[in-house]
Amino acid sequence: MTVLWIILGIIVLLGLFFAATYNGLITLRNRVDEAWSDITVQLKRRLDLIPNLVETVKGYATHEKTVFEDVTAARANALSATGVKQTAETENQFEGALKSLFAVAEAYPDLKANQNFLELQQELVDTEDKIQASRRFYNGGVRDLNTKIQSFPTNILAAMFSFKSRDFYGLDEADQAAAEKPVDVKF
Numbered sequence: 001m002t003v004l005w006i007i008l009g010i011i012v013l014l015g016l017f018f019a020a021t022y023n024g025l026i027t028l029r030n031r032v033d034e035a036w037s038d039i040t041v042q043l044k045r046r047l048d049l050i051p052n053l054v055e056t057v058k059g060y061a062t063h064e065k066t067v068f069e070d071v072t073a074a075r076a077n078a079l080s081a082t083g084v085k086q087t088a089e090t091e092n093q094f095e096g097a098l099k100s101l102f103a104v105a106e107a108y109p110d111l112k113a114n115q116n117f118l119e120l121q122q123e124l125v126d127t128e129d130k131i132q133a134s135r136r137f138y139n140g141g142v143r144d145l146n147t148k149i150q151s152f153p154t155n156i157l158a159a160m161f162s163f164k165s166r167d168f169y170g171l172d173e174a175d176q177a178a179a180e181k182p183v184d185v186k187f
Contacts, residue, residue: 021157028145032166035138036084039169042131043078043091049127050075053120054101067104071097084167098124135169142166 054071074090074097081090102121146165149158 018157021154022161025145025148025154025158025161025163028141028148029163032138032141032145035134035141038134039087039131039138042127042134043087046124046127046131047075047079049120049124050098053124056120067097067100071101073097084169088169139168139170142168 050071071094074094078087078090078094081087145163148154149163149165
């Protein structure tokens with residue numbers, strides 16, 4: 001009879017371990033999905049702000065056509081991106097196009113004083129901050145999920161239920177090399 005209680009106790013403990021581990025994996029997966037959703041919301045907000053910003057700048061800088069075309073093309077690419085890697089790549093290209101747009105704005109003192117431009121620029125800065133925070137939250141969730149999936153004995157349960165590691169939201173190799181270079185300031 002005592003052996004039966006011991007076996008029953010072991011089965012109950014294994015069941016509790018199984019349930020807790022599975023629920024932990026589900027929780028981490030849902031956090032990563034939520035974090036990815038936060039990133040896409042912020043990226044969409046930024047993409048919605050850009051046409052207004054471009055139109056405001058366009059009114060002052062009619063001869064800077066290629067900058068506007070580049071921003072529009074980069075925005076279209078960002079809207080059509082799917083998955084973490086492609087989204088990160090198109091967003092990095094989009095950020096480069098935005099830098100060109102702000103360089104054009106710097107050449108027009110009247111534009112820099114325009115209230116609409118200033119408000120749009122402030123909203124864009126706020127959105128960029130939120131995007132960075134969302135990326136950090138997402139990457140933290142991915143780190144936790146991937147660690148749990150790869151750790152023993154959770155990896156056995158994760159494999160049984162097809163939990164997959166996720167990709168981090170980061171820079172590609174070319175952008176990483178550019179980010180590591182010191183900034184060249186010329187007057």
